[in-house]
Amino acid sequence: MIQRARRWMKEYYQDVVVLMVCISMIWVVLYRFVPVPVTFLMVKRMITSSSKYDFSYQWKSWEDIAAFPKVCVMASEDQMLPFHNGLDLASLEDAITAKGKKRMRGASTVTQQVAKNVYLWPGRSFIRKGFELYFTGLIEAIWTKERILEVYLNIAETGEKCFGIEAAARRYFKKPASKLNLKESAMIVATLPNPIKYKAVAPGNYLLKRKSQIEDLFYSLDGKYYLRELYVRSEKSLYDFSKYN
Numbered sequence: 001m002i003q004r005a006r007r008w009m010k011e012y013y014q015d016v017v018v019l020m021v022c023i024s025m026i027w028v029v030l031y032r033f034v035p036v037p038v039t040f041l042m043v044k045r046m047i048t049s050s051s052k053y054d055f056s057y058q059w060k061s062w063e064d065i066a067a068f069p070k071v072c073v074m075a076s077e078d079q080m081l082p083f084h085n086g087l088d089l090a091s092l093e094d095a096i097t098a099k100g101k102k103r104m105r106g107a108s109t110v111t112q113q114v115a116k117n118v119y120l121w122p123g124r125s126f127i128r129k130g131f132e133l134y135f136t137g138l139i140e141a142i143w144t145k146e147r148i149l150e151v152y153l154n155i156a157e158t159g160e161k162c163f164g165i166e167a168a169a170r171r172y173f174k175k176p177a178s179k180l181n182l183k184e185s186a187m188i189v190a191t192l193p194n195p196i197k198y199k200a201v202a203p204g205n206y207l208l209k210r211k212s213q214i215e216d217l218f219y220s221l222d223g224k225y226y227l228r229e230l231y232v233r234s235e236k237s238l239y240d241f242s243k244y245n
Contacts, residue, residue, distance in 0.1 A: 075217035
């Protein structure tokens with residue numbers, strides 16, 4: 001009787017695991033093509049924020065976002081995005097050896113940030129990190145590199161109750177994301193470590209220095225032409241990169 005119960009429990013848990021894997025894969029495949037409607041962090045901010053601002057989030061496709069914010073994000077957050085498979089081990093090693101020092105970039109890749117912001121709840125734990133790595137692998141296997149960057153640009157928190165490059169462009173510069181120039185893009189991206197603390201409309205010395213660093217990195221990466229690397233590394237591209245040839 002006990003053995004039968006154990007066998008039933010084992011089969012039950014196996015079925016649950018298989019079901020969860022199937023659901024997660026379908027979820028990742030869905031967002032490969034469909035705009036992300038909302039994230040857990042957005043819901044949290046809507047519930048807990050006392051900001052005077054109205055909630056602002058507007059999805060924009062790859063073609064409706066200027067090249068400047070795309071390259072600025074890679075320059076600041078993940079220069080190896082076109083080349084790694086979700087984890088940048090070199091940056092991770094630098095993060096460990098440089099612990100406690102001021103650094104330009106974090107150890108998390110853009111893919112990892114998309115994984116935890118789109119598919120996971122806010123917070124920190126070993127369990128959450130495990131799920132983050134799992135979803136990072138799925139995203140890299142199923143999405144294109146430009147899709148990863150497109151989703152990041154749309155769901156990243158860019159201010160108080162403000163999410164995505166389009167919302168930031170309209171709030172801070174009164175223009176759509178398609179019209180952002182380099183300086184404006186660098187300023188928005190400079191706030192990303194903590195967009196609640198750092199204000200693009202009232203930058204202090206730290207933010208201005210960070211903005212200048214991002215502009216320098218933009219040029220060191222060959223400017224907008226660095227976007228060609230995303231296409232070269234992704235044979236399953238959804239987008240037209242001919243204008244960067």
